[in-house]
Amino acid sequence: xKKIIQKxxxxxxxxxxxxxALAHYAARRYKEASDAxxxxxxxxxxxxxxxxxxxxxxxxxxxxxxxxxxxEACVLWENYTxxxxxxxxxxxxxxxxxxxxxxxRKAYAALKDxxxxxxxxxxxxxxxxxxxxxxxxxxxxxxxLPPDSAVAKHWHTVRDxxxxxxxxxxxRCNAALKxxxxxxxxxxxxxxxxxxxxxxxxxxxxxxxxxKIPATSPYRPLADACLAYWQTGADFxxxxxxxxxxxxxxxxxxxxxxxKHLNLLETLVKQKTPLTDKMRFELALNHRxxxxxxxxxxxxxxxxxxxxxxxxxxxxxxPAKNSFEDNRLxxxxxxxxxxxxxxxxxxxxxxxSLQTDRPANDKKIALILRHMAERQPYREAAxxxxxxxxxxxxxxxSHLKLLRIYEDHLPNLANYEHWLERSLERFPTDTDLLVxxxxxxxxxxxxxxxxxYAKTLLKIDPVNTLAKQLLFSNHMAHARRLLKTGKFHLxxxxxxxxxxxxxxxxxxxxxxxxxxxxxxxxxDKKQGVxxxxxxxxxxxxxxxxxQFQAQIEAGLLGVxxxxxxxxxxxxxxxxxxxPELERLMTLIDGYDRQLDDRTLLMKALDKIKAPxxxxxEWLLDHEALLQKWCETLATAGHFELLKHSAKLxxxxxxxxxxxxxxxxAECQGDARNLNFMDLFGLQQALQNxxxxxxxxxxxxxxxxxxQARMAQHPLPSMAFDSDESDQNNDDVLEDLFGQIxxxxxxxxxxxxxxxxxxxDPNQFAARIIRQYADRIDPQRLERLFASEDxxxxxxxxxxxxxxxxxxxIRFEDIIERFENDSPQSRFPxx
Amino acid sequence: MNLPYQILGVTEQATDTDIKNAxxxxxxxxxxxxxxxxxxxxxxAFEAIKDEDSRLRHALFDFPDITFDALLxxxxxxxxxxxxxxxxxxxxxxxTLSIEQTLATLNKTPS
Numbered sequence: 001x002k003k004i005i006q007k008x009x010x011x012x013x014x015x016x017x018x019x020x021a022l023a024h025y026a027a028r029r030y031k032e033a034s035d036a037x038x039x040x041x042x043x044x045x046x047x048x049x050x051x052x053x054x055x056x057x058x059x060x061x062x063x064x065x066x067x068x069x070x071x072e073a074c075v076l077w078e079n080y081t082x083x084x085x086x087x088x089x090x091x092x093x094x095x096x097x098x099x100x101x102x103x104x105r106k107a108y109a110a111l112k113d114x115x116x117x118x119x120x121x122x123x124x125x126x127x128x129x130x131x132x133x134x135x136x137x138x139x140x141x142x143x144x145l146p147p148d149s150a151v152a153k154h155w156h157t158v159r160d161x162x163x164x165x166x167x168x169x170x171x172r173c174n175a176a177l178k179x180x181x182x183x184x185x186x187x188x189x190x191x192x193x194x195x196x197x198x199x200x201x202x203x204x205x206x207x208x209x210x211x212k213i214p215a216t217s218p219y220r221p222l223a224d225a226c227l228a229y230w231q232t233g234a235d236f237x238x239x240x241x242x243x244x245x246x247x248x249x250x251x252x253x254x255x256x257x258x259x260k261h262l263n264l265l266e267t268l269v270k271q272k273t274p275l276t277d278k279m280r281f282e283l284a285l286n287h288r289x290x291x292x293x294x295x296x297x298x299x300x301x302x303x304x305x306x307x308x309x310x311x312x313x314x315x316x317x318x319p320a321k322n323s324f325e326d327n328r329l330x331x332x333x334x335x336x337x338x339x340x341x342x343x344x345x346x347x348x349x350x351x352x353s354l355q356t357d358r359p360a361n362d363k364k365i366a367l368i369l370r371h372m373a374e375r376q377p378y379r380e381a382a383x384x385x386x387x388x389x390x391x392x393x394x395x396x397x398s399h400l401k402l403l404r405i406y407e408d409h410l411p412n413l414a415n416y417e418h419w420l421e422r423s424l425e426r427f428p429t430d431t432d433l434l435v436x437x438x439x440x441x442x443x444x445x446x447x448x449x450x451x452x453y454a455k456t457l458l459k460i461d462p463v464n465t466l467a468k469q470l471l472f473s474n475h476m477a478h479a480r481r482l483l484k485t486g487k488f489h490l491x492x493x494x495x496x497x498x499x500x501x502x503x504x505x506x507x508x509x510x511x512x513x514x515x516x517x518x519x520x521x522x523x524d525k526k527q528g529v530x531x532x533x534x535x536x537x538x539x540x541x542x543x544x545x546x547q548f549q550a551q552i553e554a555g556l557l558g559v560x561x562x563x564x565x566x567x568x569x570x571x572x573x574x575x576x577x578x579p580e581l582e583r584l585m586t587l588i589d590g591y592d593r594q595l596d597d598r599t600l601l602m603k604a605l606d607k608i609k610a611p612x613x614x615x616x617e618w619l620l621d622h623e624a625l626l627q628k629w630c631e632t633l634a635t636a637g638h639f640e641l642l643k644h645s646a647k648l649x650x651x652x653x654x655x656x657x658x659x660x661x662x663x664x665a666e667c668q669g670d671a672r673n674l675n676f677m678d679l680f681g682l683q684q685a686l687q688n689x690x691x692x693x694x695x696x697x698x699x700x701x702x703x704x705x706x707q708a709r710m711a712q713h714p715l716p717s718m719a720f721d722s723d724e725s726d727q728n729n730d731d732v733l734e735d736l737f738g739q740i741x742x743x744x745x746x747x748x749x750x751x752x753x754x755x756x757x758x759x760d761p762n763q764f765a766a767r768i769i770r771q772y773a774d775r776i777d778p779q780r781l782e783r784l785f786a787s788e789d790x791x792x793x794x795x796x797x798x799x800x801x802x803x804x805x806x807x808x809i810r811f812e813d814i815i816e817r818f819e820n821d822s823p824q825s826r827f828p829x830x
Numbered sequence: 831m832n833l834p835y836q837i838l839g840v841t842e843q844a845t846d847t848d849i850k851n852a853x854x855x856x857x858x859x860x861x862x863x864x865x866x867x868x869x870x871x872x873x874x875a876f877e878a879i880k881d882e883d884s885r886l887r888h889a890l891f892d893f894p895d896i897t898f899d900a901l902l903x904x905x906x907x908x909x910x911x912x913x914x915x916x917x918x919x920x921x922x923x924x925x926t927l928s929i930e931q932t933l934a935t936l937n938k939t940p941s
Contacts, residue, residue, distance in 0.1 A: 065933065068930065068933070068934060070930075070933075096929055096932075096933060097933075099929050100929045100930050100933055129929055129932055132927050132928075132929070132932065133929065135924060135927070136924065136925050136927055136928070137925070162921075165917055165920075165921075166917060166921060168917065189924075192920075195914075196914050196915060196917065196920055197914070198914065218927060218929075218932040219927070221926070221927060221931055221932075222923055222924060222926075222927055225923045225926075226915065226920075226923075229915050232903060232906055232907050232908055233899060233900075233902045233903030233904075233905075233906050233907065234898075234899040234902045234903065236902075236906045237902060237906065244926070244931075246926050247923060247926055250919050250922045250923050250926070251919075251923075253919060254915050254916055254919035255908075257906075261905065261906070264905065265906075268902075275898070280898045283898075284898070284901060287905070290905040291901040291902075291904055291905050292836075292901075292904050292905075294833065294836075295833065295836075295896055295900065295901055295904055296901065298833065298894030298896045299894070299896045299897075299898065299900075299901055301893070301894055302893075302894060302895070302896065328890065332891065332893050335893070336893055363886060364886065364890060367883075367886060367887055367890055367891075368890065371887075371890070371891050
């Protein structure tokens, strides 16, 4: 009975021990597994357990070798052989471990077990490692190798090659290397040796060859060292970081690096974490002689922009030469950190320093003032430019900049004229200035003066189209004035002068047209009208363009158009073809360039707007043409026609550019008139244009939205458009809708946009007031909707409802939020 | 800072003609199809110092734009053109090869 129990207990223990052993083995806990298998093997011999135990020893040996504990690895491998079955694994590793643990006697004994075929075919990596030993001087190894193995046979050839290389015998070395077979254990050494003989020009190719030496090759460290030698700069540092100290020293010596270089190199190589800005700054300061003083100073200067605390250290290494230099440095740093106040202050101190040596420093002072002007608001910039001209009056660009400021940015006719006159005195033959002078004179109706400037311009540049155009306009304007004042005898001379300018057919025709008016006014009205009609028929292919030109020309002379309209073909029901509309655009553009005042242009367009509107409907498929048409109308400023065209086009194509033109027309070209809803729609359109990569639309929309911003109308911020920054508006909408996840809110916002695009805000408000009339007093709601934020919040609320998204916000919440918090007082558009 | 002068290899006393000649030579040596970045550097350097006005502007306002890698490039540039490694040094490197190094580098045993 006792025996039976003992047997059962042993059986149970064995089963549990086996389980434990296998679990350890599976979990790669080979030490524990081998102990367990050793216990199991105390019982009757089990071949399976023995195999497991052998594998545990082998794996442990490899693990020891991985930790560079080669002696231990060897012992474990020997244990493995006691239990393992043939063929034994890692025989080559055992030899290498023995060699690594300096147990040459045992290693050579182990090598005896390898025959030549095994070494060449089964263990090529061992052969390559043995080749390294031979190359590095282990000559006692040679007798231990199978004499007919490749490593033993090729060694003599390699030894010759190395000797030739040492003696600088290139041909002998190459000849020896050629004798090495392709698959020699020395093949990677051959590659590296060949590289040493390459011409300078082929070294780039050589470095590519060295890179191809496999990572498993024992010659790889030598290849890495060669590659590092060929690198420069940061790549050199990175390559050197992969080498050991001894190799780095040899490379440093080969490259002729100084002790200081090596010191810097070691600092960089030993740096385990990426260098911080401060570390780099300090390295640049401390090793400035290696980096080059100027380059190091430049680098440190950049650092100071973001880290002004380093200024003291900087000055210790790069002391300012004088107060001017010190102030200049401070000014530049202030410029870099966009601190314009400090920059101006330090630049003025620089100027003070420079003023001690005038006129030698005048140019510098002028340049500083111009540099300041580039970063100043227009008013201060104008002052700086004017000051700069005191020191250096011959800078044409400054004159032109000043004129641009007084023309475009700070419109001031008196200042403009004053500086134009001064500029012309200084640069009497400058074409830019002459064009400006001619235009300015024409604007003042000083036609003679304008013509004189244009003539001077043509003398300098006989093919200058702008000058010809100016001169033509001036002659024509002068002829019209003569007609109006009854000086008929002088009119023909002006017309002829205009026609002699060899301009295009249209302008020649325009001048001829004036003759008709001359006939009408000075001689015979009937004959004159007929002449005009003939000319208009010749100049234009369609009655709409004829009527347009007749209106403009008659308007310019102040003569009634009834007779002309009667005499010209009927135009009101005429539908323009695509080419006819294109020609009309050219005509409009031409007059727009010629006329200072657009009133006449508007009147003429008003006269023909009926056929134009019909024609646009007719030409709705010509998208590109209509876009051009809208551009012409936008430039000319006829917003009624623009709105009509853009609305039709937008309905058909639903593209951002059409929304742009529609909104531009609705605000009469003045971004200040854009309301909250418009801007919301424009922002969405801009996003869509970006998505569709419609660059024109992006440019136009961005400009319009920017103009609205510049007009200091705070743009209401949308949650999905982080560019906007109206904090108050954010607060209100954030309070209400802030808890909604961004992705959900985007869906709601897109729906809101659709609602706003389809429905007029007033209509939308009326709809809501009707819908909720039973819950809230309509007048109360109407008052509330005077706030665009409240209306927008309501649009979002309705959008969420339509999408069946439960936002947790009730209709009453919106009313309460806007009534109780009196948000109207914070509204941007109130 | 005289980096444009260094890039073009001229002194600060160089005349407009010297600078232009140096620029043309540099462009010839470093055409854009070979090294577009270097070509851009050369162009920028020329723009910065091409005439007296530019040089004065450069001296007064040019705020350097130099990376740490550029510093390393100048500190660890090759002296002259690329030269093969001296034989002695190559042989010294060859002698640094060892079984331990190979075993450690590979961190695995050949089989």
